[in-house]
Amino acid sequence: MRKRIIVSDGSRTTEAEIRRYTRDDFKALIEVQAESFPPPYPSELWWNEAQLHEHVTRFPEGALCVVADGKIAGSMTALRRTLADGDGHSWAEVTDDGYIRNHEPDGDTLYVVDLCVRPAYRSLGLGIWLIQSMHETAVHLGCRRLLSGGRMPGYHKQADRLTPEQYLTEVAAGRLRDPVVSFLIRCGRIPVGVARGYLEDEESCGNAALMEWRNPFLA
Template sequence: MDLWTYDTPDGPATLRLARVEDVPALIQLNKKCFPTMAEHNVVWNKGQLLNHIRLFPEGQIVVERGGVVLGACASLIVRLGTDDYRPHTYSGITDGGYFHSHDPEGDTLYGADVYVDPDARGLGAGHHLYEARRRLCKARNLRRIVAGGRIHGYAERAAEMTPAQYVRAVEMGDIKDLVLSFQLREGFIVRGLLRNYITDPNSKNHATFIEWTNPDYEPQDGSAQRKVRVAAVQYQVRKVASFEEFAAQIAYFVETAAEYRADFVVFPEFTSMQLLSMD
């Protein structure tokens, strides 16, 4: 089943659902995209890919151009229970990569993998695969998309910063990460860090817990309740010499709340009164 076609400099590319006959090409492409993980045998095998197509064909999508598969994504539906951001491992959430954990009645689309031929990067395949997931999420009226995202460049900086510091630097634009920077551009938000998530030397086995929320989601039980994290600031009003000094104080609390993944930051009602102290 073809989903849509888009233009590339080398001809039109088509998104479609994966087929059984794609499996050999997908195995080779997965190894090409993740050579260091292939050394640890953390890549797809025939049994896993066949199971994906059997259990959830809608979630297995490829990009093809001229009969050649340029990229693919693998997804399943899950329910994480009462804790939307509970820690988990890749093997645990995907049942060792076989997707027996796929729950058709779940509320969350889990992004298990996206991979694009290194020789075809920059041609839009990754964006279209992410867009296909977003459309699937909306079509199934799922609440969100989540995934454990690789922090591809962390190993090179592990001696100088923690995983959390690295992720924060990427979020602020100080560091460009092949994977995370792309995911942020695609509208995902980092909700936390997953430690010992998967054997991945480039990420030192860490991953980000990323989330995209479906703006069109309609709760079937009539309830739109969800947990949020609110940071309430106990703010000491003090004399400031300039607006820049005031802004720096506010920024400190906002950035601290961001490190704790707060959804909202609440300041006292008269916080801005200290601006009256400026000479």
């Protein structure tokens, strides 16, 4: 995977490249995490070099980054698993706490482990380009779908009147807006359920929206 693109936010335009990340990128990838998830987000949850080593050696096809202005501006990581529709899971269970040692080379689902973009580059749509590139990876590998557990950071504002499932329905219908779920819908994802106890996230009340993209070249 190596793709050159031109991105713009209407006021600035720059060239960017999407490619696989390598060992030489580890320091920059951790910097991206630090900028994307500042305190009070715990620094011990940023990528560490042991996790990144597993990504690039165990499943390099799922280790993507985007470079703009000569530096890594964002990254996206995935692994392959075979998961039945409706399977319940947490982020830690499905990704091996981000180490992806449970990667299945023939897994039918390309599962998103992480997506992050430096705040200064978010207006350029680099997250959308990374997601599109992972869709292309799913097609290239013959996976039946791409799946992720998306945060629901707006849910805590509605938790006193809506269940997580009801909240997801309202967002999918456009009656409510969620910063993450609404973004994923714009990227072509379809909500297929809620994973409760997915991760420790006060804003999402521990929930995640299971968001799916089906490979259109497979029946």
